[in-house]
Amino acid sequence: MSATRSVFIGTDSGATTSKVGAVWDDGTTVSTRLLQHPTNSQEGPAAVVRGWVEAVDSFLAQQQVDWDRVQGVGLAIPGPFRRYGVLDRSANLPGSFAGFDVHTAYATALSEKAGRPVPVTVGNDGDLGGVGEAQRVRGSGTGSVVMLAPGSGLGCAYIDGRGLPLSGDSLAGMEGGHMPSPLQVLGVPAYPCGCGRTWGCVEVYTTLAGLPHLLGAKLEEHPDHELARSDRPMKERAFALRGLAQKGDELALSIFGFQARALGLHVANLAMALDPSYVVIGGGLMDPEATSDEFRSRYLQVVRESAAPFLFPSQRAGMSIVPATLGDLSQAIGAALVALYRSRA
Structure with missing residues (x-):
């Protein structure tokens, strides 16, 4: 049955490690296995985005899911934000991330990997953690x-x-x-x-x-x-x-x-x-x-x-x-x- 189902990916970016999760189009969790990947924030924004895409690619390979079934990606990242999808100065990230348009950069990188546009949503990591727990409770x-x-x-x-x-x-x-x-x-x-x-x-x-x-x-x-x-x-x-x-x-x-x-x-x-x-x-x-x-x-x-x-x-x-x-x-x-x-x- 899963062979025809769409999948939605979640990237949780911390200052040190990033995690990947996913749900099917009915909201059920694809896997409870924790997949972590170094964030490499010390190498700058481009390296971080590249690492996120590599982590998603690894996750999909483990789950035997093709990129053409990915219908959307959510990004959980610490604030504060200057505006939607644009980071402000954070205590947990290098200064080079201030003003970084993470929404555009991640959407572009995902689209290049998938060969088509992939919708991306961005939110505060604490808020999105609450979304996951709310569904469970x-x-x-x-x-x-x-x-x-x-x-x-x-x-x-x-x-x-x-x-x-x-x-x-x-x-x-x-x-x-x-x-x-x-x-x-x-x-x-x-x-x-x-x-x-x-x-x-x-x-x-x-x-x-x-x-x-x-x-x-x-x-x-x-x-x-x-x-x-x-x-x-x-x-x-x-x-x-x-x-x-x-x-x-x-x-x-x-x-x-x-x-x-x-x-x-x-x-x-x-x-x-x-x-x-x-x-x-x-x-x-x-x-x-x-x-x-x-x-x-x-x-x-x-x-x-x-x-x-x-x-x-x-x-x-x-x-x-x-x-x-x-x-x-x-x-x-x-x-x-x-x-x-x-x-x-």
């Missing part, structure tokens, strides 16, 4: 989905009933990680964020970016802890917290408990504006290969309990807070899905 339903993915920073996405992300008029929509936290409820000072804001961005209290601040404050209460005795920089000590938490270390668990509480309050905050049916929690803390079942269960429970008092009664009864399931494939699959949805429109 709601199945054939149309309930809206918020995705929050704590990692180095806080990825945020809102997916509407059509399966499309809220991008905003300047393509900066759902930058929820840089909304201010309710510091008076959390009982903490306003730590500075890497974005330059000093009002207490949610990202600082929920992700790796803020762990050095949280750990430094916590170690003042625990001067005998092994991390208090370490002479390593605070950022390096913060990297050890996840491993310690898996071993039951009380200090590490208390910090992640605080982060889960801060994230739960943010869930309630976003629910006031977006009223989703589902909230998907992703990121490294939800990775079964990196954290234990017990850790993930405890973390999600704190998120739910922290959000609940601030939700409307109907939201407490009807909104589900669940873990992500696609892992590293979410953004590539989401990009492929948006290419499919755009083709239908």
Whole structure:
């Protein structure tokens, strides 16, 4: 049956590695096997685009799918954007990428490879990751989905009933990680964020970016802890917290408990504006290969309990807070899905 079906490709471009995923024309996933390819951003934009095409070509060969069946390609790439498909200065990419028209360059390269025009859609990687997870969590339903993915920073996405992300008029929509936290409820000072804001961005209290601040404050209460005795920089000590938490270390668990509480309050905050049916929690803390079942269960429970008092009664009864399931494939699959949805429109 697959011999006559069209396929839609998703490219997820990170600063270090790029991933490829795909869906058939009915939205089902072609493969759950992760295919990665070096991004080679240090070699400049042309080398990156060439690598994307090579990765797609390798993926199609593995799946025994011809280029003539590719009906669209989606690209998930970190923002910010100057305008649709044109990159602005990014903290994760060399300066040569500022002003690069990635949409035109990728569409041209794909068309040359396929021997015909190939439609390309471009979107923020966090938004498109939410598209992939939304399809998994709601199945054939149309309930809206918020995705929050704590990692180095806080990825945020809102997916509407059509399966499309809220991008905003300047393509900066759902930058929820840089909304201010309710510091008076959390009982903490306003730590500075890497974005330059000093009002207490949610990202600082929920992700790796803020762990050095949280750990430094916590170690003042625990001067005998092994991390208090370490002479390593605070950022390096913060990297050890996840491993310690898996071993039951009380200090590490208390910090992640605080982060889960801060994230739960943010869930309630976003629910006031977006009223989703589902909230998907992703990121490294939800990775079964990196954290234990017990850790993930405890973390999600704190998120739910922290959000609940601030939700409307109907939201407490009807909104589900669940873990992500696609892992590293979410953004590539989401990009492929948006290419499919755009083709239908």
